[in-house]
Amino acid sequence: MNENEEYSQNEENENKETNMKNNKIDRPGRQFYIPSQIVDEFGEKGRDHLAKPFRAQFLLALTAGSFMTFGAIFSILLASGVETKGIYHLLSGLGFAAGYAMVFISGSVLFTEINVLLPSYLFNKAGLMKANIYKFWASSYVGNILGAFMVGVLIQLSGSLPGTFYNELSMFLDHKMKFLDYGVKGWFEILVSGILANWLIGMAAFLTTAARDITGKFLGTMLPVILFVAGNFQHSAANMGYFSMGFLASDKYTWYEYIFFNLLPASIGNLIGGGILVSLLFSYAYKEDIQTSLGKGSRK
Template identity: 75%
Template structure:
C-alpha cells in the first residue's frame, strides 16, 4: 500500500509540473498534453506576480526599462513591415507581427511590462493578503515610469543613429492620426472611447500572456504571443505600453502632436482601461473560476 501511495504521489507531481494528463499515463497510445491546463496557467500568473514583487527595487526598475525599450523596437518593426502595404488585411497582419516581436522579447526575457503586470499582480492579490497597498503602488509606478523611460531611450538612440528613412516617418504620421482619431467627436467622448478601447486591448494582452504561459516550448510561446497581438493592433485597440513605443518615436520625429497630448489624451485613459481589462476580465475572472487550485498552488509553492 505504501508503495502504491508513493507511485500515485509521484504521478500527481509529474502531471502538475509538466501538464501531462493522467489519461495519457494509463493509455500509452494517447500522447501527453503539450500545454498547461487553465488552472495551472492562472497559478503561474499568481506566482509570477509574487516573484516580481519579491525582487529588489533596482531589478524591478531595470526590467521595466528593458520592457519599455522592447516596446519601441516593436513599434519600429511594426511600421517598417507595413510601409507601402495597401491591402488592409496584409497591412494589419504585418503590423501586428512586427509588434509581436517586442512582446515576445518581453514575455520570454521576464521583463516588467505595465500591461502584463496588470494581469499577473492582480491574480496574486486576489488570492493572498500577504502584501500591502504601498508595496503594490510602488511596484506599479516603477513599472509605469520605467516603461516610459525605456521607450524614450530607444527612440532617442534610433533618432541619433539616423537609420530610418522618410517612408518610415510618413507611415508613422498616418499611424498617429489613427491613434488620435478618437477626439474627432470631442474630448470627453474621445477620452472614454480610448478607455473602453484600452479595456479590450489588455483583455487581449492578458490572453497573450495566458497562451504564452500555456506553451511548453519556445515556438509555442512565440505563436501564443503573436496571435492576440495581431488582433489588438488590427482593431486599433489602445494599449498604453504599445503606444509608449509609437509616441516616443513621434515625440522626437514630428510636431504634429505634442507630448502632453499623447500623455493626457491617450496614454492615461488607455492605462486606466488596461488596468480594468487585465485585472477584471482576465485576473479576476479566471481567479474566481480556479480559486481553489490557485490557492493550493500558492500555499505549496
C-alpha cells in the same frame, strides 16, 4: 474450473494489465497547461516580480519599454507601402508581436502584463494594501515610458530609418490620436478601447503561459497582438513605443496630448481589462481548482 482453465484465465488477466500499462506509457504527455495551472502560474510570476530588488524591477521595466519601441518600429517597417488592408494589419501586428515576444521570453516587466500578474497574486493572498506592490506598479509604468523614449532617442541619433518610415509613422499617430477631436466622448472611447486592448494582451499572456515550448509561446503571443493592433485598441505600453518616436520626429502632437489624451485613459482601461476581465474572471472561475502556495512560507 480445472487447472488449465485457471491458468488461461490468469494469463489473460496478466495480458490485460500489461496492455493497460503499455497504453499509459505510450500516451503522449499534454503539451500545454490547463487554465487553473495558468492562473496559478500568473500568481507565482507576480510574487517573483515582487521579490526582486527594486533596481532589478526598474531595469526590467526599462527593458520592456525598450522592446515596445522596437516593436512599434518593426510594425511600421513591415507594413510600409502595403495597400491591401488585411495584409497591412497582419504585417503590422506581426511586427509588434516581436516586441511582446521579447518581453514575455526575457521576463521583462511590462505595465500591461503586470496588470494581469499582480491581480492574480493579490486575489489569492490577503493584504492588498502593501506599499511595495503599488510602488512596483508605478515604477513599471515610469520605467516603460523611459525605456521606450530612450530607444526612440538612440534610433533618432543613429539616422538608420528612411524618410518613408516617418510618413508611415505619421499615419500611425493620426490613427492613435483620432480620439482627440471628440473631447470627453473621445477620452471615454479610449478608456473602453484600453479595456479591450489589455483583455487581449492578458489573453496573450494566458496563451504564452499555457505553452510549454518556445514555438507555442511565440504563437500564443502573436494571435492576440495581431488582433489588438488591427483593431486599433488603445494599449498604453504599445502606444509608448509609437509616441516616443512621434514626439522626437514631429511636433504635430504635444507631450501632454500624448499623455493626458491617450496614455492616461488607455492605462485606466488597461488596468480594468487585465485585472478584471482576465485575472479576476479566471481566478474566480477556477478558484476550486487552483492549488497554490501563494501566501504560504516566508516569501513575501
